[in-house]
Amino acid sequence: MGFIYEGLIKAFQLLFDGNPETWSAVYITLCVSTLSIFFTILIGAPLGFILGYCRFKGRDTLRMITDTLLSFPTVVIGLLVYSLVSRQGPLGEFGLLFTLPGIAIGQVMLGMPIVVAMVANAVENADSGMKETLLTLGADKFQLLRATLWEVRYHLMLAGVAAYGRIVSEIGISMMVGGNIKWHTRTITTAIALETGKGEFAMGIALGVVLLIIAFGVNFSVAKLKRRAGQ
Template sequence: MSFIADGLREAVRLIVTLNRDMLGIVAVSVTVSSVATLLAALVGLPIGYAVATHRFPGQRLAATILNTLLALPTVVVGLVVYSMLSRRGPLGFLDLLYTPTAIIIGEAILAIPIVSAFTISALKGVDRRAGETALTLGATPAQAAAAMILEARFGILAAIVASFGRVIAEVGAAMMLGGNIRGSTRTMTTAIALETSKGEFGLAMALGFILLTVAFGANIVFQWLQGFQE
């Protein structure tokens, strides 16, 4: 049983001394997740806006699909993107498998439905009169749309924070697409999985503690932003 105590002691030491390997892993995680979240926002926000504010055939179906995709299993995303990017796959020539880019693609796919679904609910929560008021004050239809999005800004920011929280804590796609290569694609989650199976509890616990802090932090920010939206 002493391995737990030893592991904890080692974890504290690594964190206090700001171990370089550990920091490198954290940096990869944060970078990959940030870029993936940014990409997801660029794609997910317009989708959410379109579904929330326009009437088109299949609109409800689109909303349902987005909500279903919230439960997308990460290993399935890993599997699909892997088969696309592997040497024999249709995008094999890009040589992206086991690179940070591959993880980013997988995680962005995971995050897009989150950004879209939360954006839809944020925009639906905006008073209809916001857009009308903008129009009566001389806004063009595009400016009125911008005014509505601004009214939903806290909800939309919350959507982005939530998807960051989801992708940074995700292990399946990161493992399958990144391959846990030290210094390149080793993220907090893949390192924890690997170090634990090797019996290196110190580093695993240290990373686990940092990951918890980041995930909780993201959630606190999320709750705070949601509070503002109301």
């Protein structure tokens, strides 16, 4: 037990003394996860609207695929993105391997099914009077899309927060596509894995504390948004 206690004390020292290696991992994590969640919502929200609103052939199959992708293992996504962005891959010429945009591609693939599924669900279950009201007030197709997404905004934020929680805590994609390069692509989760492997518990615990604070913030937001969405 002693080493855990010592690790905890040292962890807070690392955090409060502004240890550059620790804070670099935090900074990189926040940068890449912000980039990822931005594109996840930008692409996922309209796709979720189409899936929840439009009736077309193959829609049920698409919904089933989206639901299946919710539990896609991160290492498999990492492998897939690695094969795409590695030198021999179709995106090899862009030099995305071992870069933050490379990790972001994988994280967008990870978060997308969550946003698409949750937005589709929210749009599908929205009050049937909403569409009628928007149409009878004169909305065209694009205005209908915008207004519907605004009407389900709390559900949309909920989807974003849930996706962010998954993105920020993943390790498979960051490790495989990012390569865990110190100062460049080392995120909180990959740093924890590395430091723990080396027997350096203090930094692992320090980063774990930061991750826990982020997770708490995410869960707090989810609870708040759920209440607001139900109003």
